[in-house]
């Protein structure tokens with residue numbers, strides 16, 4: 001009996017955690033991501049932009065590194081480059097790395113994300129490419145810094161709530177939402193709070209296209225407030241499934257501050273109580289799955305070249321070139337990931353995942369400590385449900401043009417994703 005108690009105590013103490021952050025604010029004016037209507041580069045900095053990392057190790061070769069950044073998204077090519085360097089330099093497997101973006105629309109373009117959306121000069125393009133190069137190098141170093149900071153720690157899972165996200169696909173905002181704020185809190189051996197990772201399912205778009213100052217929007221305000229409340233800590237915001245969710249009210253700086261404050265309050269309030277301490281193993285799996293596009297043909301894009309809509313023409317050129325190079329696919333290569341974190345689990349999915357995926361996964365897995373992240377490891381397009389595909393609109397169809405996709409996705413992707421994610425979860429948690 002005594003042996004058993006001792007063994008349990010040692011195991012509970014064997015987790016380590018380390019966090020790090022780096023300023024990624026561009027040096028000067030740069031084209032901003034997310035809104036097609038912008039006509040000029042950024043004008044000044046409202047708040048510095050950051051990339052942050054949290055490494056957690058179970059002491060038994062199980063390790064995970066979460067990276068979050070105040071950017072629109074990590075495009076696939078950028079994510080792959082970071083992951084390859086992390087494998088080479090830190091022996092971090094692909095499944096052990098999460099690259100999540102806050103999806104701020106007040107940050108720089110990360111090339112080539114949404115490249116059919118922007119019409120800028122070669123000089124502006126060179127600036128966003130330079131920003132992207134630097135982001136890759138900084139993120140690789142950041143991952144190393146977080147791993148270098150690993151120290152004995154307690155990691156707690158908790159759940160807060162914030163209410164500013166609403167369904168955005170109809171004016172009545174009548175539709176599903178998820179107001180949960182899943183949180184991982186890290187305390188050092190003295191009980192001091194050293195890192196807090198929290199998520200929310202809502203577009204980081206309080207600030208609209210007429211804002212030209214760089215910022216992390218509500219997520220930036222929330223992270224800054226949490227770090228100010230716990231000096232020396234690193235606060236990481238991760239995007240959930242906010243594809244069809246907007247913050248309301250929106251369009252003013254005051255609203256961004258108010259939403260950031262509401263989110264920070266939720267995280268700070270929960271830090272006062274003792275959450276559930278995570279114990280046991282960390283295991284992770286990463287998989288690329290294929291999602292079918294709706295049918296498309298060369299003729300569609302040759303027709304599109306005659307359009308007066310410059311975005312339609314831009315997309316047609318991208319697709320025709322890809323067809324000429326035989327690099328076009330009928331299916332989208334899509335990243336999913338499942339992580340066992342002691343008694344808690346994390347699921348990550350690429351793209352702008354709509355909220356029903358999060359709600360469905362939580363409901364159908366029956367896991368009350370399931371942390372679901374969208375906008376992870378690639379942001380290539382929206383990921384609608386079958387219902388949304390059937391209804392049409394921006395998240396089902398129109399946005400695919402800006403993303404340079406050949407066609408919308410088929411409604412059957414919902415079952416494919418849910419099924420594959422559940423299978424992956426079972427593999428890590430069994």
Ligand SMILES: [Zn+2]
Pocket residue numbers: 103203243352
């Ligand atoms: Zn978006």
